[in-house]
Amino acid sequence: MFDLDPGEELALLVETTRSFAAERLTPSLREAEAARCVSPATRAAFEQIGLRGLELPEALGGVGLGPVARVLVNEELGAADPGAALALDGPGPVAGALSALGGEEAVTQALASLPEDGRALLVDLADAKLQVEGGHLQGVVPWVPAERADVVLVLGEEAAWLTTGGYRLEPLRGAGLRAAGSAELVFEKAPVVARFEGRAAVEQARASARLYVGSLLLGVLRGACDFSREYALQRQAFGRPIAHHQALAFLITDMRMAVDGARLLLHDAAWRIEAGLSAAGETAGAFAQTIEAAATIGPAGVQILGGHGFMQDYPVEKAMREARALSSWLGGLDAAREDAGRALLAHAGPVPLSAGER
Amino acid sequence: MDFGIDAATRVLLERAREIGEREVRPAGLEADRMGAPLPPDHSYFKRCIERGEGRTRWRGPVGRERPAGPRRTTVQTLLVAEEYAYWDRGIGVANPGVGLPEGNVLAIGTEEQKEHFLTPFLELDRPRWACFGMTEPGAGSDAAAIRTHARKDGDGWVLNGGKCFIGNASRADWILVQATLDPTKGRAAQRAFFVEQGTPGLGGFKIEKKMGLKAYESTSFSLEDCRVPASHLLGGEQRDTSRAGFSTAMRTFNAGRPVIAANAVGIGRAALDEALRFARDEDRLGDPRVRDRLEAMTRKLRMARLLCLRAGWLADREQPNIVEASMSKAMAASLGQEATTLGMELLGSRAARGDHLIEKLYRDVKAMDIVEGTGQVQRVIIARQLVQLPR
Numbered sequence: 001m002f003d004l005d006p007g008e009e010l011a012l013l014v015e016t017t018r019s020f021a022a023e024r025l026t027p028s029l030r031e032a033e034a035a036r037c038v039s040p041a042t043r044a045a046f047e048q049i050g051l052r053g054l055e056l057p058e059a060l061g062g063v064g065l066g067p068v069a070r071v072l073v074n075e076e077l078g079a080a081d082p083g084a085a086l087a088l089d090g091p092g093p094v095a096g097a098l099s100a101l102g103g104e105e106a107v108t109q110a111l112a113s114l115p116e117d118g119r120a121l122l123v124d125l126a127d128a129k130l131q132v133e134g135g136h137l138q139g140v141v142p143w144v145p146a147e148r149a150d151v152v153l154v155l156g157e158e159a160a161w162l163t164t165g166g167y168r169l170e171p172l173r174g175a176g177l178r179a180a181g182s183a184e185l186v187f188e189k190a191p192v193v194a195r196f197e198g199r200a201a202v203e204q205a206r207a208s209a210r211l212y213v214g215s216l217l218l219g220v221l222r223g224a225c226d227f228s229r230e231y232a233l234q235r236q237a238f239g240r241p242i243a244h245h246q247a248l249a250f251l252i253t254d255m256r257m258a259v260d261g262a263r264l265l266l267h268d269a270a271w272r273i274e275a276g277l278s279a280a281g282e283t284a285g286a287f288a289q290t291i292e293a294a295a296t297i298g299p300a301g302v303q304i305l306g307g308h309g310f311m312q313d314y315p316v317e318k319a320m321r322e323a324r325a326l327s328s329w330l331g332g333l334d335a336a337r338e339d340a341g342r343a344l345l346a347h348a349g350p351v352p353l354s355a356g357e358r
Numbered sequence: 359m360d361f362g363i364d365a366a367t368r369v370l371l372e373r374a375r376e377i378g379e380r381e382v383r384p385a386g387l388e389a390d391r392m393g394a395p396l397p398p399d400h401s402y403f404k405r406c407i408e409r410g411e412g413r414t415r416w417r418g419p420v421g422r423e424r425p426a427g428p429r430r431t432t433v434q435t436l437l438v439a440e441e442y443a444y445w446d447r448g449i450g451v452a453n454p455g456v457g458l459p460e461g462n463v464l465a466i467g468t469e470e471q472k473e474h475f476l477t478p479f480l481e482l483d484r485p486r487w488a489c490f491g492m493t494e495p496g497a498g499s500d501a502a503a504i505r506t507h508a509r510k511d512g513d514g515w516v517l518n519g520g521k522c523f524i525g526n527a528s529r530a531d532w533i534l535v536q537a538t539l540d541p542t543k544g545r546a547a548q549r550a551f552f553v554e555q556g557t558p559g560l561g562g563f564k565i566e567k568k569m570g571l572k573a574y575e576s577t578s579f580s581l582e583d584c585r586v587p588a589s590h591l592l593g594g595e596q597r598d599t600s601r602a603g604f605s606t607a608m609r610t611f612n613a614g615r616p617v618i619a620a621n622a623v624g625i626g627r628a629a630l631d632e633a634l635r636f637a638r639d640e641d642r643l644g645d646p647r648v649r650d651r652l653e654a655m656t657r658k659l660r661m662a663r664l665l666c667l668r669a670g671w672l673a674d675r676e677q678p679n680i681v682e683a684s685m686s687k688a689m690a691a692s693l694g695q696e697a698t699t700l701g702m703e704l705l706g707s708r709a710a711r712g713d714h715l716i717e718k719l720y721r722d723v724k725a726m727d728i729v730e731g732t733g734q735v736q737r738v739i740i741a742r743q744l745v746q747l748p749r
Contacts, residue, residue, distance in 0.1 A: 229745060250737045253688075275362065288654075
């Protein structure tokens with residue numbers, strides 16, 4: 001029955017991740033952004049506490065956790081530095097997506113030889129102009145949050161393709177997530193090394209990827225809310241903290257409501273996947289809702305700080321850019337709404353609202 | 359973590375669904391068409407008590423208590439409240455029973471008061487109601503501003519003032535009237551008094567004409583030198599310490615606002631289902647604009663429901679839920695309105711005919727953003743917690 005308690009084990013994982021983020025990511029977020037990578041010490045700490053590749057089977061050094069653990073961890077990482085989170089978690093959303101497409105075997109084949117600082121990239125056809133012909137990928141992905149790619153998984157409508165070479169990354173300045181790097185990905189007759197078929201499997205893979213990105217985004221939004229709220233309690237104007245002017249108090253309230261609502265949708269969707277229920281529509285809806293929340297919370301965080309918010313002395317401008325970058329991934333809002341709408345119309349009868357309703 | 363609904367709750371929901379479709383919606387539509395509440399002798403209410411509805415949660419006098427029945431969790435209560443509101447929210451308020459004051463009487467009332475006022479609700483011999491009289495024309499969400507006055511006079515109390523928008527007041531056996539001993543001292547000087555129907559000085563009942571939720575009466579009445587015995591002061595003369603405990607509990611825990619929020623989700627869900635049905639029948643689902651709006655509404659109502667359940671889950675764990683309760687109310691009420699508005703827009707000019715269920719839902723749901731504190735009041739409550747917004 002309805003229970004939001006993640007349990008002792010996951011609560012400990014969240015606490016550990018939060019401490020790591022506070023000690024390692026937050027203090028150096030501008031350095032990581034400028035360097036376009038994370039420091040070796042941070043990477044070592046991340047590995048040591050077992051946060052890399054949570055979904056990977058134990059044979060590959062992972063802990064085999066599911067989507068619920070992923071969304072909880074990503075919120076904590078995203079609240080500190082989502083770019084660094086992507087740089088640190090080499091398998092990234094590819095691990096969960098591959099698991100949906102081909103189970104442990106597919107994950108092992110694709111990621112067993114991924115170096116410690118290697119990156120697996122996930123590309124949605126909605127983001128790219130790609131052709132798949134004669135067992136090769138050809139075309140351009142305008143942006144990926146990476147400057148190296150050891151493995152690339154491309155998600156289509158009814159099939160997915162894996163490639164490990166025959167492409168190059170042209171570095172870009174990047175709008176956000178610079179700690180992960182930023183590049184244009186150009187496929188030049190990249191040979192497909194594995195092909196996965198079936199609409200249902202691809203939908204599940206996409207759902208897993210949306211949870212990954214959506215929960216990082218949720219973290220960014222929570223971070224922006226927390227920081228701007230703290231600031232509004234310190235900053236005085238017209239003789240009182242600006243948080244005590246009702247216009248701002250209500251804005252802060254609405255921001256918090258939007259974050260809490262998006263979080264519940266993401267958790268609901270993650271639970272559905274873990275429970276083996278259909279989740280494509282719910283996950284797409286949760287992703288869409290988080291992106292819509294980001295569209296207001298990102299700029300609102302800057303707004304609360306006024307002129308200071310516009311300056312890079314504070315992290316809210318970074319949060320606004322990162323939120324936008326994450327919102328652009330995996331086809332962004334339009335693709336998510338397309339999938340959620342399709343799932344809704346595929347259902348006959350009353351609209352199913354509850355996770356518990358099959 | 360678990361977002362599922364267990365088998366026992368599914369049974370409750372299935373029962374609510376069955377009664378809702380067969381009884382609740384037709385009764386609500388009948389009242390709406392009449393433009394007035396169903397009369398107390400309507401056969402609908404007789405069937406309610408035949409089904410055992412309206413019984414008090416009180417188990418009876420000390421020493422003669424009836425066995426404890428299965429107690430619903432707050433989460434279950436919210437899901438059932440949503441389901442009933444799906445079929446008709448107004449009729450839910452019109453149903454016989456003690457209604458709103460039951461919690462206060464159980465928490466603060468003396469044993470004698472429970473025996474006197476709740477015994478008729480242990481097994482209803484006929485449809486009976488009670489009600490809670492708080493709101494006044496000049497005091498809605500700002501309950502500290504009530505002006506109905508209570509004056510000690512010998513061995514009793516004399517009440518003067520008036521109340522408005524009180525559900526079921528004219529048909530209630532008794533009204534729990536909130537009054538102030540000193541209007542300059544706010545909530546601290548307020549007390550509640552049982553006023554039985556027929557007490558001299560209680561009168562002037564006027565059933566208001568409302569935009570929606572016509573199935574239950576919202577009534578104004580006056581109290582003119584209305585004398586009640588000392589035993590009718592809720593909790594008795596010595597109740598101050600127990601009330602302090604109750605007030606403290608109410609400050610950290612709220613079960614009322616999530617119920618209204620769940621009602622709003624139910625109404626919104628009904629509108630969404632009707633809108634989807636209409637769009638399907640009219641062959642409009644191929645229009646991406648229509649589909650996108652239905653999609654957005656679906657996920658937003660799902661979000662509102664989850665916010666309600668979160669508030670209820672915290673209540674069940676006896677954890678503070680003030681912020682979460684207000685969030686659920688603020689969010690669900692406006693999203694319920696949005697869902698009915700979407701339905702009206704899809705109907706187009708047909709909505710203006712005034713004979714479609716969605717049009718009724720559009721009128722009904724507005725009250726969800728008003729009762730139990732408006733959306734603005736909810737934001738004030740949340741802001742007090744989040745940023746210590748001064749009072």
